[in-house]
Every structure is written in C-alpha cells, then in structure tokens.
C-alpha cells in the first residue's frame with residue numbers, strides 16, 4: 001500500500017470542499033498530479049496544492065492507497081466521502097460530510113467531526129476518535145436512505161438526529177446522544193453505550209437499538225415484551241426488550257408483523 | 267441584428283418536406299429568409315444535422331407544484347451543483363431542476379419552446395414568475411380546468427357559451443394558453459374521498475361525468491377557436507386495465523370538428539399515453555396495451571398524443587391528479603406532498619424510482635417506446651417524458667437513442683433482470699422500426715408546433731418563419747451506432763439559434779436570448795351572467811379578492827399574445 005501524506009499549509013477562509021480527497025480519486029496519481037486536483041471554496045475552484053503540501057504517490061488502485069492528513073482540517077468538508085476502498089487517517093477535527101456515502105475501506109478521524117458525517121454510509125469502517133455532530137449516519141436532508149451498511153464507531157458523544165432513516169449496518173456510540181436517535185429507522189443496529197435524551201426510535205419500522213444508559217423520556221409507541229440475555233459489542237448483560245414503534249406501519253413476513261426492537265440494559 | 271448563413275448542413279424540415287438534403291439556411295433579423303447579404307456570418311454545418319428548434323408539448327417546469335418538489339427534495343440537487351465556467355448560473359436539481367438549469371438544458375438539447383402543462387389558475391402568478399426567470403426558451407402555460415366549479419356548473423346545464431366566456435376570462439386573468447384537463451371530475455371527487463376511475467363516474471355534488479366535462483370543454487374550445495385543442499390527462503392513470511377507459515375517452519373526439527385559423531387539425535390532445543395503455547388486472551399480470559390504444563389513435567385523425575416515456579431514473583412525480591399521488595404514496599411509502607386549490611384543482615407530489623430491476627418499471631419503459639414506434643403518423647405523436655413524471659426531460663437524448671436504434675434499445679431490453687417476463691408482456695422485442703431523423707423532426711418540431719397552433723412561425727425552416735434553429739453534430743450518412751454517441755450529439759447542440767441569436771455553441775450556453783411568454787387572448791361577446799358568477803364566487807368562496815387574482819403585466823414583461831376573435835362565433 002502506498003501512502004500519500006497531506007499537510008495543511010493554508011486554512012481556507014470559507015470551507016474547502018475536499019470531494020477529491022479519497023483513495024478512489026487519488027488512485028494512480030503522483031503527488032504532483034494530486035496537487036493539481038480541484039477543490040471548491042465557495043463558488044471558486046482552486047487546487048488541493050494550494051491548501052496542502054503533498055508527499056508521496058498514490059497506489060495504482062484505491063485499495064492500494066492510504067492517505068494521511070495532518071494539520072487543521074476543521075474547515076474541510078467531504079474528506080473520505082464516497083470512498084470505496086483503501087485507507088484514510090485524519091489527525092484533526094473535520095467538517096461536514098466526512099465519510100458520507102462511503103462504500104468501503106477504512107476511515108479514521110483522530111478528532112471531532114461536524115454534522116452530516118457518514119451520511120448514507122453503505123460499507124467500510126469509519127472510526128471517529130472524538131465527538132460527532134448532528135445527523136451522523138443519517139439520510140441527506142430530505143432523503144429517505146440513511147446508513148445502509150458498514151461499521152461506524154464514535155468514541156465520544158453524538159448530537160441529535162443520529163441514524164435517521166438507517167436501513168442497515170452497525171453504529172456504535174460510546175458516549176451520549178441528544179434527541180431523535182434512529183428516527184424512521186428501517187433496519188440496522190445502533191449500540192448506544194451512554195444515555196439518550198428523548199424520542200429514541202420514533203417512527204421506527206424495523207431494526208434494533210441497544211441502550212446501555214438511560215433514555216430521558218421514552219417514546220409512547222414502545223411496549224415491553226420481556227427480558228433477554230445478550231452479548232452486545234463484547235458486553236454480556238440482561239436487556240428489557242421493547243417492540244415498536246407501534247404508531248408506525250410495519251411489514252409482514254410469513255403472515256407475522258415485523259416490529260423493531262429497543263433493548264434497554266437493566 | 268446580425269445576418270447568418272448556415273451552410274452545407276443536412277436539413278430535416280417536415281414543413282417543406284426536406285429529408286436531409288444539403289441546403290443553406292439564411293437568417294436575418296430573427297427570421298429565416300430567402301437570402302442574406304455577403305456580410306452574413308457563415309456557420310459551417312458540413313456533416314451536421316439542421317432542424318428547427320424543438321417544441322416541448324408537455325412538461326412540468328414552472329409553478330407551485332414544481333417548486334414544492336424543489337423544496338421538499340433537497341436531495342435531488344445535492345450532487346453536481348457546482349458553478350460551471352461561463353455565463354451560466356449554478357445549475358441545481360435532476361428531476362426538478364432550477365429555472366435556470368431548465369432553460370439551459372432545453373437549449374443545449376436544441377429546444378426553443380416548452381409548454382408548462384398544468385397551471386393552477388389561483389397560483390398563475392407563481393407560474394409566470396418562474397417562466398419569466400427561465401432563460402432562452404419561449405414558454406406558455408395551460409390552466410387546469412377539468413375540476414373547476416364554474417366549468418362543472420355551466421357544463422352540467424349544457425351552457426357552452428358561458429363555459430367559453432369563462433375560459434376566455436380565465437385565460438386573460440392567468441395569461442394562459444389553452445384548456446388543460448387533469449383527471450376530469452376525479453380530482454374534485456377526491457375532495458369527497460372518492461375518484462372518477464371511468465368516464466361515467468359522476469362527480470359528487472356537481473352530478474356531472476368526466477365524459478360530459480371533456481365533451482363540453484372540446485366544444486367550448488372549438489367555439490372559441492383556440493390555437494391548441496383541449497389537452498387531457500385522462501381518468502384512471504397508471505392502473506392495470508385502464509386502456510379501455512383510454513380508448514373510450516379518445517372516442518369522445520369522434521364527431522367533434524376542429525375550428526380555428528391556426529391550421530390545427532386535432533380536437534383532443536391526449537397526454538402521457540404510456541400511463542394509460544395498461545392491460546391486466548393487477549401489477550402481477552400487468553401487460554402492454556400499446557397496440558390496442560395505438561390502433562385506435564392511428565385511425566382517428568382528429569386526436570394527437572404524446573408518449574410519456576419512462577427513462578428508468580429516480581424522479582419526482584407531480585400532478586393535479588391528487589388521488590393518484592395519494593395512491594402512489596401508499597405503494598412506495600415515500601414522502602407525499604398534497605394541496606387543494608380552492609374551487610379549481612389540487613396537486614400532489616411523490617418521489618418515484620423507476621428501477622430497471624423491477625419488471626413493472628421495465629414494462630412501462632417498453633410501453634412508452636411502443637407508443638412512439640407504433641405511431642403511423644409522426645405528425646400526431648410527440649415524444650415526452652411528462653417531465654418529471656416518467657423521467658427528467660434531460661433524458662430526451664437517451665429516449666431518442668432507444669427510438670432511433672433497435673440495437674441500443676434491444677441491449678437495454680435484453681439486460682433487464684426479468685427480461686423474459688418483460689418481453690412476454692410487451693410488444694417491443696418484435697418491433698424493428700427505427701425512427702428516422704425526418705420522423706424525429708416531425709415528432710419534436712413540426713408536429714408539436716401544429717398541435718399547439720404555432721405552425722405559422724415555429725417548427726420549420728421555411729423563409730418567413732422564426733429563426734429558431736438547432737444544429738447537431740450528426741452526419742446522417744454516418745448515423746452513430748452506439749447509445750452514448752447519439753445521446754452526446756442530441757444533448758449538446760453544435761448551435762442553437764433562438765430568434766436569430768446564437769444561444770448555444772458547442773453544447774455551451776453563450777447567450778441568454780430574449781425569452782417570451784406566449785398566451786392567448788380570446789375575445790368573446792360581453793357576458794353579464796359569467797361576470798356576475800365570477801363576482802359571486804369570489805365573494806362567497808375564494809380566499810383572495812377578485813382584484814388580487816389576475817397576473818399583472820409586470821409578471822410577464824416579454825409577452826407574445828395570440829389573439830382569437832370569437833365574438834362572431
């Protein structure tokens with residue numbers, strides 16, 4: 001695997017749209033060619049070379065390419081977005097859309113990410129060693145297709161509207177979340193190690209949410225249906241199984257109605 | 267104004283019967299002329315195809331429901347909305363593009379006119395604001411009348427003159443172009459929780475049937491002698507087995523005679539026929555009825571149709587057929603927008619994905635193409651996608667590639683996931699016809715121009731006609747054999763002249779032109795009864811004052827008014 005190292009040399013005045021900073025776009029290019037790739041700041045297009053010092057050439061394919069980014073990326077959007085393979089490590093906080101529409105590969109952010117990250121993530125591994133903002137792993141504004149695959153881990157807390165319209169994949173949050181976790185969920189698994197504020201699993205059709213901590217206010221559409229012993233992300237514990245959201249439509253399979261589940265650790 | 271001479275191009279012009287012959291086209295002061303001076307700028311059209319600018323007969327491109335689609339679908343414009351170099355603004359949106367993108371994209375494809383197919387009269391101001399902001403192309407809008415309380419009350423009593431006087435008043439208030447009908451009676455019935463799925467289902471309270479509404483409106487339309495005919499989105503859209511209702515509706519035109527001074531020969535334009543040509547009893551045994559429907563269309567000369575081709579994209583459906591959108595939302599569970607427009611109409615919006623892996627969508631794709639390929643008279647069958655309902659209008663180049671190349675469409679057909687099932691339920695696999703460039707010019711230029719009553723000035727390249735000219739990078743002697751090459755040529759006009767000005771060059775927009783809004787001013791004898799009824803309805807029912815209803819001149823500062831005199835009718 002070849003490594004390309006980007007070091008921020010100029011922090012953008014507005015925000016830099018790094019749609020070209022991912023292994024797929026870099027694959028087969030030399031450091032010099034990468035420096036000439038476009039990046040929008042507002043309506044003006046400039047080059048990656050204007051904002052980063054670039055060292056090392058990319059591999060022949062995305063899978064053979066690793067990108068390491070050093071310096072202040074708090075005003076950089078779209079890092080690792082749409083990546084399908086390879087690896088990206090960002091040693092900074094990042095702005096919106098980081099890892100959004102990601103299909104494969106490995107993305108690690110050693111810092112916080114802003115809102116709208118991992119939107120509609122479909123595959124790969126995305127680890128955030130910090131906090132995440134709102135709409136993590138959700139659908140894009142207006143869309144009904146949220147995170148559908150892959151594994152997303154957050155070491156810190158996440159904001160509100162996390163995992164809206166999630167349809168698949170696994171999301172693990174070590175810290176707390178604010179309101180609206182897993183709204184409109186239609187598949188997938190959320191493991192919340194900390195606490196949630198209100199409205200967890202509102203209008204959830206299918207899928208599973210595991211909560212280790214407390215939910216401030218429970219949705220009225222969930223009904224307890226017994227206790228189960230489970231091993232969740234390496235933790236063995238007894239959970240109360242709630243079915244819901246009973247206010248939402250639910251599909252039928254072999255004549256039986258399929259509900260979503262909210263498991264609360266005892 | 268400058269002079270141009272377009273030299274050595276292969277000209278396709280149904281107006282003059284020119285089928286690809288090399289002919290020079292001269293342009294002066296916005297018109298096509300016999301000859302120009304030696305100082306005229308020469309445009310080299312060697313190995314290129316020259317046609318009149320294309321006319322869109324039916325699309326939803328301006329107004330409140332289009333905008334509802336835009337604001338409730340931000341996801342439609344998230345990608346690919348960066349500023350491009352040149353004089354154009356940011357172009358956002360795929361199925362519901364911004365007004366700017368709408369103008370640019372039509373122009374790049376060689377279009378110079380688009381008809382907004384459904385204007386809710388109460389919101390006509392919004393429609394005109396958007397039309398005014400759409401660059402380059404001329405536009406007009408059809409007010410929807412098929413569920414209007416005035417119309418239903420007058421027609422219930424067979425009052426054709428009052429109906430005509432009301433239409434004349436309404437077209438003047440809204441700066442409208444003609445008579446549009448959407449699910450006649452059904453949209454009003456839906457306000458009562460019902461629908462009209464056949465043309466004999468009575469509308470609640472009004473006690474009139476869709477058949478009576480359509481016959482009455484055709485009669486009133488011809489009484490006025492409008493440039494366009496009644497333009498109908500039929501009842502029972504999109505349901506298996508609806509083809510019988512479709513044919514029954516088309517039969518209403520039998521015996522109605524066109525009466526106008528514009529050379530128009532049809533009395534009914536039946537739109538997006540693909541959605542109305544379904545056999546079967548449910549989505550499982552759903553089959554094409556294109557043959558049954560087109561056999562009738564081919565023999566009945568006083569009707570025109572457009573196809574409504576499914577493009578196999580993710581799109582946004584939107585129609586004044588309120589009950590249909592509610593039905594669709596029940597099928598796909600995607601977000602549903604709905605509005606009731608007081609005494610006039612309604613509208614619904616639902617996103618839809620025409621997935622090629624789903625055999626219903628693949629069959630719909632076949633049916634749309636079959637309708638065009640089974641049309642015996644290309645002057646009466648026009649290509650549309652009912653934008654954005656069956657797909658975005660920006661896919662026209664791809665639709666052309668399917669129609670013009672059996673190889674290209676068979677490649678698509680044979681690679682559907684359930685190809686055998688799709689082929690078994692449709693006619694397309696056995697159709698060899700390939701639409702020629704001349705037929706394309708009939709279906710997209712001369713035909714729609716005649717249908718809209720614009721054939722005197724538009725849709726052809728005869729001296730005296732408007733200099734709306736599209737030049738494509740297509741050598742008819744070496745017509746491209748692969749789909750992407752056909753698409754590229756039709757999607758990026760080498761040149762587009764609008765009113766004698768070059769607005770597109772090499773696929774790029776270089777001039778915003780001087781777009782005009784067309785509307786029809788029909789004069790009728792003074793009608794005290796209708797004016798009394800209008801006043802009363804505004805006092806009793808409308809949420810706006812009568813004086814706040816009309817579209818002021820400032821909303822359509824560049825008007826092209828077509829006048830009709832029905833005072834002696």
Ligand SMILES: [Zn+2]
Nearest residue numbers: 448499538585
């Ligand atoms: Zn329609």
Ligand SMILES: [Zn+2]
Nearest residue numbers: 324326383652
């Ligand atoms: Zn339509």
